[in-house]
Amino acid sequence: MKRFKSANDQAAYIFYLGADRRANVAVALAGILVCLMGSTPALAQDQSVLSHGLSYMTAFGPKNYAVVTLLYGVIVISLVVVTIIGILVLAGSLIRGVRVAPAAIATVQVERRGSGLPFVYTAVAISFLVLLASAVWNYVVLAHIAGPPANAAMTIRVTGHQWWWEIAYADKDVSRTFTTANEIRIPIGKPIRIELGTVDVIHSFWVPALTGKMDTIPGQRNVTWIQADKPGVYRGQCTEYCGQQHAHMGFIVLAQSPTEFETWRNHQLEPPRSPTSEEGIRHLATAQSAFMRHCAVCHTVRGTAANGKVGPDLSHLMQRQTIAAATLPNSIGALSGWISNPQHIKPGNLMPTLDISAADLNGIRDFLQTLK
Ligand code: HEC
Ligand SMILES: [Cu+2]
Structure with a gap:
């Protein structure tokens, strides 16, 4: 019969016997599952195509190769650590001590084999070494990518x-x-x-x-x-x-x-291209004057008198793929929408929605289209 010195000892012993065994098993399994799930998007990442998104899990230049390797390395280390802990918890839960009938628990003698401290020392030493190695790896990678190379093109x-x-x-x-x-x-x-x-x-x-x-x-x-x-x-x-x-x-x-x-x-x-036909030139002259009146205070178009500095330089606007800081594609529709109501597209942005006649708007849009 076991005898307990205190209620704590008794509780510890019941736990040791696995009274919470099912809960422990469930928690350990769930932990392993969550870790595996967490790492699947990384594994499923398409390594071959252009990156259009904001993923940092794939590197496309030398500055990121070491970083992405470090990233996966740390993920693997974490997975290994969590798996080992999971397995130990599982084992601890499954391996039973001496079976004792519940009624007899109060009288069972608690025996301690050693203090258990060697486990603590070993675990602390292993954690320390793993963390130290990860930290050193981190610093090496940081040092490797920190400064711009002297031979920048x-x-x-x-x-x-x-x-x-x-x-x-x-x-x-x-x-x-x-x-x-x-x-x-x-x-x-x-x-x-x-x-x-x-x-x-x-x-x-x-x-x-x-x-x-x-x-x-x-x-x-x-x-x-x-x-x-x-x-x-x-x-x-x-x-x-x-x-x-x-x-x-x-x-x-x-x-x-x-x-x-x-x-x-x-x-x-080069300055933007000018139209060649006479009609084109006439139309453009009107359009450009509308641009000068409404837009030139804030925008620069090199080769014209427009030299505002509040908004983006529009000299070769049509060469760009997006407008309004990658908010819209640079299509004729998006461009028309933007110049007629920028506050609707980016509320609060520093280009005001201007009161411009439809004719002027059309002209301005045509003028922008020449900025190739
Ligand atoms: C008060 C200053 C101001 C005026 C006037 C102004 N803009 Fe702007 N414009 C801006 C600012 C600021 C932005 C950047 C907005 C943002 O993306 O947050 C901008 C952005 C743009 C862009 C997108 C450029 C890019 O590459 O992303 C276009 C095109 C543009 N303006 C055209 C015009 C036209 C055409 C007019 C005249 C009808 C005009 N702007 C009048 C300040 C102004
Ligand atoms: Cu910002």
Whole structure:
């Protein structure tokens, strides 16, 4: 017959006997199941296609290869740890002690074989080593990707605005610099230095498939870098809450072959094309004057008198795939909708809904269509 020194000892013994056995088994199984489920989206991730989304589980450039390996490594370590714990709990629940009739419990003698401390020491040592190894791995990866490489192919200055991105291509030759918005074109296979600034609040630059987050901070220039090894469109996003339209402060990174990129870059340096037909010229003159009256205070179109700096540079607007910071596709319908009622599309954004006649709106839209 067992005798207990205290009610606690008795309770512990009943637990040891497995009074809660079924509950323990259920919890352990559920734990393992949840971990497996949690890791399935990662395993199901399509590794081959262009990344259009915001997934950071697949890397498309050297900056992210080590990071994604680390990510999966840590997931596997966590899974292994949780599985081992699950198995131990299961085993502990299933392996029974001496069976005692419930009525006799109060009189059973409790025997302790050792203090159990060696288990604690071993477990602490193992946890410590696993955590230390994970931490060291983390720091090694961080150090590896931290600084922009010295051999960066070019510098792009990215400036956060509420709620869009200004993209300026720097060059030693000032005549080869130009500005665009919400779309960063880069040649594949080359490291690109990205200098980050802001004109208003803190934003954060993030292209999950190519690079981790870096903030844009007022009065400070932060530097990061990106490189894409596969051509494609990579979605980027402001990831520091910056006001009402924060969620609509996206952008894309369009990675192209170096020759395609050079063609685009040279084209950006040219003024927009003018119409050739006489009627076209007349129509455009009216349209352009409407643009000058309504829009030029805020927008720049190089080669014209429009040099406003409040909104995105529209010089080669039609070359862009999206408008309003990756909120809408750059289609004629979306563009018409945007210029006639930007406040409906992005409430609170800094382009007001203007009171413009239908004729002027049509003209302005036609003028925008020439900005190829
Ligand atoms: C008071 C300043 C202001 C005026 C006036 C203004 N805009 Fe804007 N515009 C902006 C701002 C700010 C944005 C960025 C909005 C955003 O995405 O949050 C913008 C965005 C745009 C965009 C999207 C550009 C892109 O690449 O995403 C187009 C196109 C545009 N404006 C055209 C016009 C036209 C056409 C007019 C005249 C009818 C006009 N704007 C008048 C400030 C202005
Ligand atoms: Cu932002």
